[in-house]
Amino acid sequence: MCRADADTPTLAALGLLLGGLSRRTLTLQTLAGASPSPSAAPRAVLSTTHLLLPAAVMQDATLARAAIAHAAAHLLYSSQAQSAGTLKPLGLAVASMIEDARVEALLMQRLPGVRRWFLQAQPAHDPHGLDVPSLLARLGRALLDDSYADGNHWVHKGRTLFAATRHDHGLADHAAFRRLASILANDLGQMRVRLDPQQCVVPAAYRDDHSYLWQYGATADDTTEALQVPAAPPPPADASAADTPPTDAEEQPIDEGICHLYPEWDYRLQRERTDWCTVREVVPPAATLHGLPPAPEPTTPWRSRRRLSRNQRLRRQWEGEELDLDAAIDVQVERRLALAPDGRLFVRPGIEAPRCSVLVLLDLSASTGDVAAGSTQPLLAVEQQAALLLARAAQAGHDRIAIHGFASNTRAAVQYLRLLDFGTPLDAVHTQRILGTRAAGSTRIGAALRHATRCLLVEPAGPRAIVLITDGAPSDIDVFDARYLTEDARAAVLAARRLGVQCQGLVVDPGADAYVRRIFGWRNYRVAETAAQLPRQLGELYDRLAAR
Structure with a gap:
């Protein structure tokens, strides 16, 4: 009035x-x-x-x-x-x-x-x-x-x-x-x-x-986004109001998990702070998956490209590049004995055996819950779909792959989720576990990389690599120096490299070149201009790692 x-x-x-x-x-x-x-x-x-x-x-x-x-x-x-x-x-x-x-x-x-x-x-x-x-x-x-x-x-x-x-x-x-x-x-x-x-x-x-x-008011984009974000699971019908879980992903109680202490590099002091970060390793229980929609089937024709290798020589083949001398000798022996000889006389290259264990590390911070540029979906949903496509293709080729995720809430609470471990089949439970992750917290990359390196070191001998998918520079609510966590992430990458673990970055941020190059080094990262490029970039990066 x-x-x-x-x-x-x-x-x-x-x-x-x-x-x-x-x-x-x-x-x-x-x-x-x-x-x-x-x-x-x-x-x-x-x-x-x-x-x-x-x-x-x-x-x-x-x-x-x-x-x-x-x-x-x-x-x-x-x-x-x-x-x-x-x-x-x-x-x-x-x-x-x-x-x-x-x-x-x-x-x-x-x-x-x-x-x-x-x-x-x-x-x-x-x-x-x-x-x-x-x-x-x-x-x-x-x-x-x-x-x-x-x-x-x-x-x-x-x-x-x-x-x-x-x-x-x-x-x-x-x-x-x-x-x-x-x-x-x-x-x-x-x-x-x-x-x-x-x-x-x-x-x-x-x-x-x-x-x-x-x-103000709902727009077409708002409606599309609401339809594509999985709804929170409904509370049980007989649950009391006091027992009803909150719908906000940031407020849902989580299991404390197993705690690990890691150092953090302080570039201002030029030394590591011993036992500075606490990483809580959590395996999301299957009970939290109730009410999620069924996992979508792959819609991208990309699949892991298995490579022919002359180091893998298949003998006694019907055709090939050269003669199998042992098979040729056996043919002559069989002819002298008046037996029907076997016509498989050639050697050809075989499919190269899997040689690399790759851990895909997903950034689950709050910013990944925002709608990605050029997409109607949150970036986290695109990350989930790309990881599922890669895991299906890798396991179809008998490669070793794991999918983990992380988010932080100060140095005292870096949450690390083991969504799919090495050697574990991608069944319905693990698929829904990946789709059930929610965006919350911040991005303390260094601590997550140190724990991912620890997880990889128990893998069989051979090349090991971490592929980090994120949407921006490392940050946390208890750090106000923009350079501090970038330098710590770089120190974590160098420490992993000394242990024989390669670290690769895949960043969905057109302006990421400066900080991502500082963290991973030259030729050890890719930048996706839009979220739509993420599945293809991830597949190509994995192929390059598997070919080493």
Whole structure:
């Protein structure tokens, strides 16, 4: 509800200011009614015809002036009713804040004097707060005030990327800043900063509620994604409410499993931290698989290419490249004895015996639950299908293959799932075990590689290799130095190589070359531009390993 105050001088003056800044004629009114969230003050509401300001903003000249300028910036430089698409609440909050900063910067570029208005209206915030509103308020201040200093890694990264995007693309490139917002939102997801949409409100009181920017509602893409993500298993009919398991994969109780301690390399100290990471090895029980859909049959014609080898010589063949001398001698003996000789007199190359044990290590972090670029499925679903296709083809060729997965929640809790072990047939239980994995946690690659190396060392003598499938650089919520976990993963790869285990990386990230080359070394990785390339790239990588 709202009421008109056309005869109020302050309202009339603000209306003239809004028209002058936005070059449009809008109706300015006072917003009446309570905030949607009882714990937060209401925010302004902007449309193409009206600007509704809360009474608290109207009564404060500093806030009112900044609110008018901010609304004018949106009217001049923002696209109205953009599709929210598959953006989650956290992604919307970050994208909205970045858009606020972008349009304010454009307005300040045209009218430098409004910078003082925005600075005076900045809210007080907890300089050490780590919840979503506090982090957004800290980043908003950092993007507006060059003199503001904040020691938080995420805030510093946001400020740096905003300046770089502004320099490389210009403030008018809306799409470039949307990509920046996606990076920052993904980082918050990796840090597992929780957002309650019912309680969250725009931190700055002078900014609007962002209803002008977004068009909400289900889209065709949303429906497709919902149909393709396996539903969580329903609770038993006779279970009490207290015993009902949570549906969020992050909150499902997991077996503690067997704990292993591993070191971690600190590049700043140039030494290993002994027994620094705890890896919990878990075999998912079959009971958790109830209610999952049946596993799909392979839809890709790729199969492991078995190679002819002159080291494998098949004797006494009907045809071949050369004579089998022993068979030829036997023929002459049989003729002298008046016996019917055997006509199999040739030698030809045979199929090369399997020589390599390959462990496919799947990244199960929370980011793999997002819909992959160029696909309607989450990246984790593509990983699962590619791993199943490879396992079927490898076992049909009598190769040795294992499929494991990992995710982390600080150095004290790196979860390692043994989904399919060497020598185990890919039956229905193991197929559903792979399909039953859920995206949760972060990506502490070094610890997972060390444990995978340990699993491989018990394999029979011969070449051994790990193929890691991931969607980004290593990260965890207790690490704020972007280089730290990359250097540790590199140290884990070098340690595995000294033990005779080759490590290969397959990354679904067009911008992965810099960090993935640092981790795996030259020619020891592949980059898939889109998720659709993952099955083919995995098959080719496996063929190259098996041919060594």
